[in-house]
Amino acid sequence: xxxxxxxxxxxxxxxxxxxxxxxxxxxxxxxxxxxxxxxxxxxxxxxxxxxxxxxxxxxxxxxxxxxxxxxxxxxxxxxxxxxxxxxxxxxxxxxxxxxxxxxxxxxxxxxxxxxxxxxxxxxxxxxxxxxxxxxxxxxxxxxxxxxxxxxxxxxxxxxxxxxxxxxxxxxxxxxxxxxxxxxxxxxxxxxxxxxxxxxxxxxxxxxxxxxxxxxxxxxxxxxxxxxxxxxxxxxxxxxxxxxxxxxxxxxxxxxxxxxxxxxxxxxxxxxxxxxxxxxxxxxxxxxxxxxxxxxxxxxxxxxxxxxxxxxxxxxxxxxxxxxxxxxxxxxxxxxxxxxxxxxxxxxxxxxxxxxxxxxxxxxxxxxxxxxxxxxxxx
Amino acid sequence: xxxxxxxxxxxxxxxxxxxxxxxxxxxxxxxxxxxxxxxxxxxxxxxxxxxxxxxxxxxxxxxxxxxxxxxxxxxxxxxxxxxxxxxxxxxxxxxxxxxxxxxxxxxxxxxxxxxxxxxxxxxxxxxxxxxxxxxxxxxxxxxxxxxxxxxxxxxxxxxxxxxxxxxxxxxxxxxxxxxxxxxxxxxxxxxxxxxxxxxxxxxxxxxxxxxxxxxxxxxxxxxxxxxxxxxxxxxxxxxxxxxxxxxxxxxxxxxxxxxxxxxxxxxxxxxxxxxxxxxxxxxxxxxxxxxxxxxxxxxxxxxxxxxxxxxxxxxxxxxxxxxxxxxxxxxxxxxxxxxxxxxxxxxxxxxxxxxxxxxxxxxxxxxxxxxxxxxxxxxxxxxxxxxxxxxxxxxxxxxxxxxxxx
Numbered sequence: 001x002x003x004x005x006x007x008x009x010x011x012x013x014x015x016x017x018x019x020x021x022x023x024x025x026x027x028x029x030x031x032x033x034x035x036x037x038x039x040x041x042x043x044x045x046x047x048x049x050x051x052x053x054x055x056x057x058x059x060x061x062x063x064x065x066x067x068x069x070x071x072x073x074x075x076x077x078x079x080x081x082x083x084x085x086x087x088x089x090x091x092x093x094x095x096x097x098x099x100x101x102x103x104x105x106x107x108x109x110x111x112x113x114x115x116x117x118x119x120x121x122x123x124x125x126x127x128x129x130x131x132x133x134x135x136x137x138x139x140x141x142x143x144x145x146x147x148x149x150x151x152x153x154x155x156x157x158x159x160x161x162x163x164x165x166x167x168x169x170x171x172x173x174x175x176x177x178x179x180x181x182x183x184x185x186x187x188x189x190x191x192x193x194x195x196x197x198x199x200x201x202x203x204x205x206x207x208x209x210x211x212x213x214x215x216x217x218x219x220x221x222x223x224x225x226x227x228x229x230x231x232x233x234x235x236x237x238x239x240x241x242x243x244x245x246x247x248x249x250x251x252x253x254x255x256x257x258x259x260x261x262x263x264x265x266x267x268x269x270x271x272x273x274x275x276x277x278x279x280x281x282x283x284x285x286x287x288x289x290x291x292x293x294x295x296x297x298x299x300x301x302x303x304x305x306x307x308x309x310x311x312x313x314x315x316x317x318x319x320x321x322x323x324x325x326x327x328x329x330x331x332x333x334x335x336x337x338x339x340x341x342x343x344x345x346x347x348x349x350x351x352x353x354x355x356x357x358x359x360x361x362x363x364x365x366x367x368x369x370x371x372x373x374x375x376x377x378x
Numbered sequence: 379x380x381x382x383x384x385x386x387x388x389x390x391x392x393x394x395x396x397x398x399x400x401x402x403x404x405x406x407x408x409x410x411x412x413x414x415x416x417x418x419x420x421x422x423x424x425x426x427x428x429x430x431x432x433x434x435x436x437x438x439x440x441x442x443x444x445x446x447x448x449x450x451x452x453x454x455x456x457x458x459x460x461x462x463x464x465x466x467x468x469x470x471x472x473x474x475x476x477x478x479x480x481x482x483x484x485x486x487x488x489x490x491x492x493x494x495x496x497x498x499x500x501x502x503x504x505x506x507x508x509x510x511x512x513x514x515x516x517x518x519x520x521x522x523x524x525x526x527x528x529x530x531x532x533x534x535x536x537x538x539x540x541x542x543x544x545x546x547x548x549x550x551x552x553x554x555x556x557x558x559x560x561x562x563x564x565x566x567x568x569x570x571x572x573x574x575x576x577x578x579x580x581x582x583x584x585x586x587x588x589x590x591x592x593x594x595x596x597x598x599x600x601x602x603x604x605x606x607x608x609x610x611x612x613x614x615x616x617x618x619x620x621x622x623x624x625x626x627x628x629x630x631x632x633x634x635x636x637x638x639x640x641x642x643x644x645x646x647x648x649x650x651x652x653x654x655x656x657x658x659x660x661x662x663x664x665x666x667x668x669x670x671x672x673x674x675x676x677x678x679x680x681x682x683x684x685x686x687x688x689x690x691x692x693x694x695x696x697x698x699x700x701x702x703x704x705x706x707x708x709x710x711x712x713x714x715x716x717x718x719x720x721x722x723x724x725x726x727x728x729x730x731x732x733x734x735x736x737x738x739x740x741x742x743x744x745x746x747x748x749x750x751x752x753x754x755x756x757x758x759x760x761x762x763x764x765x766x767x768x769x770x771x772x773x774x775x776x777x778x779x780x781x782x783x784x
Contacts, residue, residue: 034662035678073452261664263681270661277659282453284654286646287413287690288663289638290671297669302662303414303677304647316662 005138006118006201007046007054009126010105011039011065015165016127016248020373021351026058028126029065030253031334031352033260033269034302034315037068038247040280041129041269043084047075048276049134051122053082055112057105059089068281075279087112101217106208113205121204123219124196129256130244131271131278134198137238140175141198146236148227150177151196153240158187165248167193167220169237177235180228182221191237194244197224243268254349254369257315257332260300285318293324309339323358330366348372380460382495384517386430387488388421389481390505391438396626398753398778399762400726405437407505408444409630410709410727412637412646412653413690414677416447417624419655420510421503422454422463427651428513432461432495435505436484438477441467453656466491480595486584497577502597504571508633508644509621510651516574516615526579526610529553529602530572530617542568543598545614553612556602567614570621573597579610620644628755631724634690634707638673658693658710668699684714692727701731706738709763722775726763732771737761739772750778 011028021030028039039056046054054077058065065086071077072084087109106113106123113121120141122134132151141149152169163184169191170179181188207223216222227233243265245256259265271277285304290296295310304319309326316322317334323341331348339345340358347364353375356362360378364370372378394406401409407418418435425433433456437444444465450456451463466488468477478484485502492500499520501513511530520528531545539560546555546565557563583601587593593600605612620643624630636643646653660679665671669682676682679694684701691697695708698716706720711728714720718731721738731737736744738759754760760778767773768784 260661263664266661266664272661278661279659282657284453284652284657286653287675287677289647290674290676290686292673294671296665296671298667299665300662301665306647 002052003050003120003135003138004118005051005120005122005134005198006113006116007051007134008106008109008113008121008123009039009042009046009054009056010102010124011056011058011062011126012060013125013127013248014101018247018253019250020371021250021253021349022061024061024374025064026061027247028056028058029062029068030247031317032129032247032253032257034300034317035283036278036280037065038129039065039068039126040278041131042124042126043069043075043077044276044278045130045132045134046122047077047279048271049132049138051134052079053085053116053118055085055087055109056126057087057089057109059105062086062088070281074281085112102219103208103211103217103222106204106219107212110205110208113201113208116201118201120198121201122196122198123204127247128194128196128244129247129269130240130242131269131274131276132196132240132242132244133276134196137196137198140238141236144175144236145234147199147203147233148224148235149198149238150224150235151194151240152191152237153194153244154190155187155192156190160186163187167195169193171237175236175238177228177237180220180225182218182225191239193220193224194240194246195220250349250369250371251367254332257300258313258330260315261298261313266300283318291324294322309341309343317352330369332369351375354378380495382432382461382497384430384432384499384501385492385495385497386421386425386433386501386503386513387485387492388418388433388435388503388505389484390418390435390444391441391478391484392504392506393439394506394625396753397630398627398750398760399780400627400630400724400760401440402762402780403440404443405440405505406625408447409624410692411508411624411630412634413675413692414657415646415653415655417508418444418448418505419454419653420508421505422448422451422456423651423653424509424511424513425503426454426456426654428511428517430501430513431456431458432497433463434466434488434491435463436466436478436488438468438484441465447656449656454654461495464491480600481597482584482587482593482601483595485580486588486595489581489584492577500575500577500580502573502575506625507571507621507623509570509617510619510644510648510653511572511617511621513572513574516572519615520574520576520613523613524611525613526576527602527605528574528613528615530570530574531567531614532570532617532621534566534568536563536566539563539566539568545569547614551614551616553606553614556598556606558598567616569598570617572617574615579605626755627724627753627758627760631707631722631756631758635688635705637675637690638688660693666699669697684716698733715769721759722757723759723761725761726765728763729761729765729767731761731767732769734770735767736772737767738775740775741772744772744774745783746774746777748777748779748781749774751776753778 077084288305291308302318309322319336325342351374390407394401456463663680666683676691683699684697692710705722709727717734
């Protein structure tokens with residue numbers, strides 16, 4: 001059912017470094033899971049949670065993202081009231097658009113926030129892959145009579161290097177957040193903030209106005225942390241312990257795709273049992289054709305592929321062609337790539353439309369997959 | 379309402395009784411085809427690609443699933459502010475209410491619908507054929523010939539000609555005679571059930587036909603012969619692509635299997651003429667370590683752990699470990715449990731085949747209670763939608779199973 005909450009998704013995340021994959025597109029538009037883009041997960045989660053208005057901030061490189069989202073009809077977000085809003089930057093003379101923090105992003109969409117009618121707002125990054133019911137988060141927010149509710153998840157055995165990528169929370173027995181450690185040098189608690197929070201729309205606007213006029217940049221450090229430390233503000237935690245993975249590097253991107261070969265992950269992530277599906281742009285591809293010579297094992301394959309060779313432990317996107325005698329192993333092959341006869345491909349990520357001519361070999365490392373950029377012919 | 383040069387009307391009310399249990403609860407145009415399509419996707423996609431943006435779909439028999447499927451026409455780009463797709467069931471008026479008595483009567487009852495668009499031409503299509511055709515080419519030929527009606531024809535093998543409505547033409551492709559299922563055909567040009575009419579002419583003939591109490595109100599039997607009798611200019615428009623009537627279990631099976639040929643007659647993988655369909659919201663297909671697919675067509679949401687050969691699997695089908703599926707069509711959501719073997723069968727939507735069960739069995743001890751050679755032929759076995767077959771059960775070849783076998 002419809003709820004009284006607005007969604008805001010950041011299409012970029014300055015902490016993610018995706019190399020070649022984001023050289024021509026925004027982080028939110030990176031293809032993932034055979035037929036999806038990163039944005040599909042967060043956007044579908046919001047739609048499935050009864051959120052009827054979603055704004056997506058698109059500071060840079062948003063052509064492919066806009067092409068993917070269109071009018072929002074594939075998410076049923078092409079509406080007269082509310083629906084999907086793509087929010088490119090206003091010309092503020094700010095040149096280094098990628099360096100600015102979440103506060104500038106929110107300040108940049110102040111008129112969008114102002115014109116919205118919803119009482120509450122959910123603000124999230126785009127790059128956590130999970131299937132989460134935000135209506136439950138809102139329910140808990142209301143029940144706790146909280147000013148902020150932060151979505152967080154259990155983490156364990158973080159190395160110091162990993163810990164520096166986390167915001168860790170101290171939470172008391174009634175779910176109040178009592179302290180917050182932004183990018184600590186080692187694991188101080190076992191709850192990590194997932195970069196999703198709910199608050200009242202109007203109070204967010206006030207906080208953003210104050211922070212942006214006081215030289216502040218980061219939502220976590222400059223809005224959430226002061227709230228946690230202020231006794232007058234009630235900040236609660238909502239724990240989510242389903243499958244979740246943040247895509248912020250080539251390695252984590254590779255891992256998320258490979259994780260989808262696991263049935264439990266698939267069933268949960270694609271909401272098959274709870275009917276919370278992940279929507280994406282419809283392409284009307286034909287079914288996938290397996291030739292007489294096809295050998296496929298433990299692989300996740302989208303429609304429109306033609307498979308004449310061998311595919312193992314891999315993810316194939318729509319319209320991939322695998323020639324006779326070609327072998328693809330432990331690889332992520334994006335849309336419309338063509339691997340011709342007798343090629344060998346191992347531990348490789350192919351961006352869209354890569355063509356690998358007959359008989360070529362490309363082998364990466366399982367800990368460091370080789371990335372081939374968009375439409376490159378090898 | 380803005381005027382439209384051409385409006386299309388799709389006849390989708392037929393029962394398709396020769397498809398047996400497959401059309402028990404759905405109209406024939408809603409029957410699944412080719413892995414992710416339904417039969418009606420073909421005329422609707424043809425309309426979309428031909429630039430016809432105003433389409434009436436005449437429904438009568440079991441229309442609910444078809445109505446939901448078509449809905450606002452969005453998958454075929456027919457969600458228009460001007461025009462679009464309209465589902466047209468029979469209705470009652472102040473004077474009377476009646477079912478569609480025949481193909482011509484169905485169109486007659488919707489004269490009011492078409493008049494709203496003030497069309498110059500009307501294209502009449504049937505909702506039960508598999509083909510990719512540019513109706514605009516036919517319309518152009520119709521206009522150029524200044525014809526009253528143009529009928530699409532396709533060459534069929536001479537020995538099959540007696541099964542079709544045959545058009546006898548002169549050297550300019552003008553139709554001189556129409557013979558319905560002639561014993562001794564003079565031509566092998568069969569009518570495809572695709573007509574283009576000049577609207578003012580058709581309207582007059584529909585009204586006259588309705589006034590004739592002896593008429594069967596059928597295009598082939600009444601309207602076309604009456605037009606020919608009055609000396610109107612009827613042209614045959616030759617179509618030389620793939621066209622298949624999928625009115626029987628055997629032809630439905632064949633048309634599906636032909637998609638697996640090295641050079642399929644109806645190539646669906648055609649970016650210039652995509653067949654649109656209402657897509658399921660499902661993740662990609664997964665092939666497990668024990669799974670294998672050879673010469674097969676599969677789509678989203680399938681989970682394959684068994685052996686699949688020369689078969690078509692629709693969305694959300696599960697083939698468990700050790701199951702074998704050969705020469706078969708498995709419709710959406712069906713589950714084939716481990717060790718089951720499926721041979722030359724059509725498995726209905728959401729049916730479940732138990733462990734070790736055998737479908738299409740030629741063993742002496744196989745269950746032949748459901749033998750039905752009226753519907754099934756060519757050793758094809760048909761399992762109805764939602765039917766459950768228990769573990770280790772053997773269902774004899776040529777069965778049409780309409781109840782659970784436990």
